[in-house]
Amino acid sequence: MKKIKIALTKGRLEKKAVEILRQIGADVSELEDKGRKLVFKGKNENYNLEFFLVKSPDVTTYVEYGAADIGIVGKDTMMEKGRSYYEVLDLNVGKCTFALAALPEFKVDKGFNRKLIATKYPNVAKEYFRKQGQDVEIIKIEGSVELAPILGLADAIVDIVETGTTLKENGLVIVDTICDISARMIVNRASMKTKKDEILKLINAISEVVDKK
Template sequence: MSLSVALTKGRLEKKTVAMLERMGYGTENLKDKGRALVFEDTKKDIRYFLVKSNDVITYVNHGVADIGVVGKDTLMERGNQNYELLDLEFGKCKFCVASLPDQDVFQKVGHVKIGTKYPQVAREYFLSRGIDVEVIKIDGSVELAPILGLADGIVDIVETGTTLKENGLVILEEVCEISARVIVNKASFKLKRNEIMAVVRDLESVVKEDAHKNGFEG
């Protein structure tokens, strides 16, 4: 029974394709793709297609993709109606609350204004802390919001923290860690359980191999 797999374009795509190649899957078409968006595996009965992160969830939700690879940040912001079966342990970064050094949003009296690309994540986090929050959706560089006075602080994805430092911002708190995840359509999981679990087990073996190797190197 054939499988369809939705991959997030960009860095997650490249990392996932590298894992599939190590698993012995036929990824030649994915590696030399030109402008194509849909690819057949040359060794397995699998079709891959490349979409933006939000669309991975949409395609899996509607059963067009049986399996999807997407960042936990997107899952947290969008909500997930599917099964999340595996943490791929790459694409690692963190959701953080940051502000200018003299603007600690957790010490502010009254409601706090937070700029972010992830309004759902920011709102839930501050409400869980019992803080009255006004969330301002920003699509571009969120670091500008506290600098220009639009917001008291920001919630954003932080990998190295370099961009924050260069703009004079400091991390106040880490909300949670995020990484690439494997999600599966619930109906597909009933109909194609064996085929899906074969792929998941293959991916898991690469994750464990890397963890083992990094443990020795560490």
């Protein structure tokens, strides 16, 4: 049984991924008692797995370059990074929405000035406005993008919206919904050939769990 290396996104998606892995009979005991370890083994009679936790943008990098066979990461990261791998499964967890949001008086086609858009996802924002046929200037923000229109740095923002509570509390409204996003399972292209049986077994088992949700 060949070992499958899995890169997991730290934080909220990590917990959801571990729960799914537990349901398919994978050994996730080391993941549940992490300590200071960086790599976690999960070998039992069902699977021979090895896990490591990284930030979401790094999941796609590890998978693309083959350091991980499989990654579990948000579709938002995949859209922004645009790397090369197979997207094999929607895990139907971590559901959010990409949205264009602004103060209520904002109109994207109002006035002659070029609109300023603040976002943590410049590539996603650029592609959205390209499809809209609108020329805007994108400002990359690392922290709370909601501040940008409030303080006059930007006219609007492109960001992930889960419940919309943060927007409402800061006086912002959704102008347009760009797309729905969720956690996805991705696979290294070479691994899909060299470890096909083991990977397909995982995909099929996880798919059954996801379909029951």
